[in-house]
Structure formats: C-alpha cells, structure tokens
Amino acid sequence: MLQQNDLHIQLSKAILKLGANEAYIYSILSKNSLLDGGAIVHLPQLAEMLGISNRTENRDKIKESLANLQSNLGIEFYTDFQFKKNLNLLELKGSQYFYARVPSVENNFVKMSLEDFNKLVYFDEKEYKQMIMFQYLYIVGMVNEGRKERKISYPTIEQIAEKTGFDRKTVIRYNQILTKYKLIYIDTVTINDKSKNIYARWNDKKDVLEAVAEAKESGYISKVKKEQKEKVFEAKKEVAAKSNKQKRDNSSFDPSIEVALKGFIESGLAMHKGTQSKIKEAIQICGEDQLIIVVKELEHTCRNNGIPESRWAGYFSNNIISKANGRKRQVDAQKRANEISGKQWEKEQRQRVKLSPYKTEWQREGYTSRKEYEKAQKEAKKEDDTEDLLSTILYPEWQRKGYKSPGEYLKASMNL
Numbered sequence: 001m002l003q004q005n006d007l008h009i010q011l012s013k014a015i016l017k018l019g020a021n022e023a024y025i026y027s028i029l030s031k032n033s034l035l036d037g038g039a040i041v042h043l044p045q046l047a048e049m050l051g052i053s054n055r056t057e058n059r060d061k062i063k064e065s066l067a068n069l070q071s072n073l074g075i076e077f078y079t080d081f082q083f084k085k086n087l088n089l090l091e092l093k094g095s096q097y098f099y100a101r102v103p104s105v106e107n108n109f110v111k112m113s114l115e116d117f118n119k120l121v122y123f124d125e126k127e128y129k130q131m132i133m134f135q136y137l138y139i140v141g142m143v144n145e146g147r148k149e150r151k152i153s154y155p156t157i158e159q160i161a162e163k164t165g166f167d168r169k170t171v172i173r174y175n176q177i178l179t180k181y182k183l184i185y186i187d188t189v190t191i192n193d194k195s196k197n198i199y200a201r202w203n204d205k206k207d208v209l210e211a212v213a214e215a216k217e218s219g220y221i222s223k224v225k226k227e228q229k230e231k232v233f234e235a236k237k238e239v240a241a242k243s244n245k246q247k248r249d250n251s252s253f254d255p256s257i258e259v260a261l262k263g264f265i266e267s268g269l270a271m272h273k274g275t276q277s278k279i280k281e282a283i284q285i286c287g288e289d290q291l292i293i294v295v296k297e298l299e300h301t302c303r304n305n306g307i308p309e310s311r312w313a314g315y316f317s318n319n320i321i322s323k324a325n326g327r328k329r330q331v332d333a334q335k336r337a338n339e340i341s342g343k344q345w346e347k348e349q350r351q352r353v354k355l356s357p358y359k360t361e362w363q364r365e366g367y368t369s370r371k372e373y374e375k376a377q378k379e380a381k382k383e384d385d386t387e388d389l390l391s392t393i394l395y396p397e398w399q400r401k402g403y404k405s406p407g408e409y410l411k412a413s414m415n416l
Contacts, residue, residue: 024130150207
C-alpha cells in the first residue's frame with residue numbers, strides 16, 4: 001500500500017507564469033486526478049478552498065482561472081465522468097458539477113509531495129493559502145531533481161518578490177510560515193560579506209546543512225552532492241596518478257621541482273603536455289630555484305584559504321605563470337637594491353658632498369663680508385673689556401669673587 005510520503009504530483013513550471021489562483025486550482029485538480037487522471041469539480045468548493053465567498057463575481061474569477069488553465073496547460077473540462085462531452089466554461093452554472101482531465105507532465109515540472117500539498121491546503125493561517133503555495137512552488141521549482149545534485153535552491157528575497165509579485169516583507173512573512181509548518185527548510189550563509197538564504201523541502205534539509213557547511217569553506221554554494229564530488233575527485237586523482245607516473249618518468253624536470261609539486265600532484269594535477277609546458281615557461285621566467293618558492297607559495301595559499309583540494313590543480317594552472325613573473329620582478333628589484341650598496345653608495349655620498357655648497361663662518365653668522373665680521377668681533381671684545389674694567393672699579397674684590405663679606409673672603413684666603 002502506498003504511503004502518503006510516496007505520492008507526489010508533478011506540476012508544469014508554466015504555472016508560475018500564470019498566477020497564484022491558477023497555481024492553487026491546478027494543484028487541487030492535479031491531486032484529485034492523481035489516481036485515475038480525472039477530477040470532479042464544483043465551483044462553490046473551489047471558492048471555499050480559495051478562502052473566498054461563493055458570490056457570482058468570485059465564481060466568475062474562478063471560471064477565468066479555469067479558462068487560463070485550459071488555454072495554457074491543456075486541461076480539459078467535461079460535463080460527464082466518461083470525458084465524452086466537452087464543457088463550455090462560459091455556459092457553466094454556479095452549482096453545476098463537472099469534470100477535469102489534467103494532462104501528465106514529464107519534463108520541466110515542479111514536484112510536490114502529497115504531504116506538502118495537504119499542509120498547504122489545510123493549514124490554519126490568516127493568509128491567502130494560494131499566495132503561500134505560489135511562493136512554495138517558485139522556491140521548489142528552482143530545485144534540480146537529479147540524483148547527483150543537492151535538492152536546494154538559493155534565490156534572493158528580491159528575486160522571489162519579483163517572480164511572485166509580492167513585496168519584500170510579504171516574501172519574508174511567507175518564508176516564516178513555510179518554515180513554521182515544516183514545508184521549507186531555510187539556512188543562511190555569509191559569502192563576500194553578504195547573507196545568502198539556501199532553501200530546500202523540509203525533508204531535504206540535510207542538503208541545505210551540507211551546502212552551508214561547504215560554502216563556509218569554499219566561498220560559494222554548490223548543488224553537487226558531497227559524496228558525488230568525492231567520487232569524481234577520487235576518480236580524477238586515480239587517473240591523474242597513473243598518468244603522472246608515466247609522464248614523470250619522461251619528465252626532464254629537476255627532482256627538487258617534482259618534490260615541490262608533490263602536493264598539487266596528489267590533489268589531482270595532471271602532468272600532461274599543457275602542464276609541463278607551463279612549468280617550463282615558468283622556469284624560463286624565474287629559474288628553477290625561484291620556481292620552487294613560487295610552487296610552495298601557491299600551495300600555502302590553497303591550504304590557508306580553504307580552497308578545496310579538487311580545485312588546487314585549476315588554481316595552479318591559472319596562476320603559475322603570473323606568480324613566476326611576479327617572483328622575477330621581486331628578485332630583479334632586490335638585485336638592483338643590492339647594486340646600490342658598497343662602493344656605489346660611497347661614490348654617491350661623495351658626489352652629494354661635492355654638490356653641497358660650503359659656507360664660511362662669517363657667512364654662517366649672517367655677515368655680508370669677512371671685513372664686516374672681523375669688525376664686529378673687535379667691537380664685541382672691546383665691550384667685554386670695558387665691562388671688566390667697570391666691574392673692578394665699582395665692586396671690591398670680595399664681591400666680584402662671590403663672597404658675602406670681607407671676613408668670609410679673608411678667612412678663605414688664609415685657608416689657602
């Protein structure tokens with residue numbers, strides 16, 4: 001016996017271009033025709049499920065939605081359960097029962113489990129259920145159903161708002177409702193300083209958790225499953241290892257270079273002609289010794305920046321030449337700096353001394369001539385002599401020598 005989790009409906013993605021009411025009615029008709037390909041329809045029942053009153057204008061809107069489904073998705077309407085008499089929707093009476101045949105969809109569809117359908121139709125919220133279902137279908141519609149891929153999508157809030165016609169706040173509110181009823185699982189990861197939501201059906205939340213953990217290390221979101229990546233990566237490594245063993249035997253590289261390349265080779269770098277050609281070009285640019293430093297710097301970058309091993313080979317191939325050029329410029333700059341030292345430096349110093357203007361003392365003192373300077377010196381000496389003479393006349397010797405009294409001066413003289 002089939003369980004509810006085993007059943008699902010497949011809805012054409014074309015429904016996302018029609019609108020929320022059409023998507024809601026389409027999902028109901030698809031679910032009701034799941035087993036026998038046909039569904040009985042009653043306008044008052046659809047009005048009730050849409051959350052609107054059974055008034056004439058509302059029934060007319062439902063008829064309009066049914067007509068859109070008929071013209072865009074090929075849904076057929078009949079007056080009898082044997083699907084023999086076509087129904088003209090314009091002649092449909094409000095209380096009339098009729099039948100719908102929903103064509104199967106094999107490609108480009110949105111997959112919705114019966115469990116999710118029942119939640120979306122029967123949950124108790126003061127919101128239009130068709131709007132919430134429409135957002136659900138858009139998010140899930142971006143999921144790839146392949147076995148090798150994670151069943152995730154990561155549209156931005158703005159993208160969802162644009163495609164559904166809802167405003168940003170409404171999108172966020174509907175996300176909260178979808179999470180509350182365990183319809184959609186949402187987690188957030190920060191990439192390049194921007195927060196990014198990753199979505200999945202609630203039952204596929206493991207894929208979201210795995211994608212978030214990986215994105216934190218790699219810096220990007222991937223839909224490829226981890227185990228699938230590992231299988232592909234290991235297969236590539238095995239092929240590369242066999243190929244590299246043969247090619248290294250024919251390689252003309254110095255053994256020290258092969259040792260430096262070991263980390264990249266083990267991560268899957270294939271030593272084919274293209275790789276060897278790049279390595280040879282790099283050697284010509286900066287030399288073997290400097291290339292070893294370049295390779296170690298590249299490996300250090302890979303290890304310390306969270307680059308997955310599966311991407312090391314590509315990083316090496318894309319950067320080996322530019323890094324070799326950068327290393328050569330660095331070495332050349334160092335050589336030029338070293339050449340300036342020693343005798344060259346002394347020569348430049350002597351040259352600077354020769355070029356420096358010499359100034360005599362009278363010039364440094366600010367005089368315009370030597371004669372003016374000597375005259376000023378004589379006048380200054382004359383003033384000093386005059387001051388000494390006046391001091392001798394005006395002050396006794398004991399005062400000039402700093403004593404407080406003649407007795408103190410006499411006592412000091414006797415001690416001498």
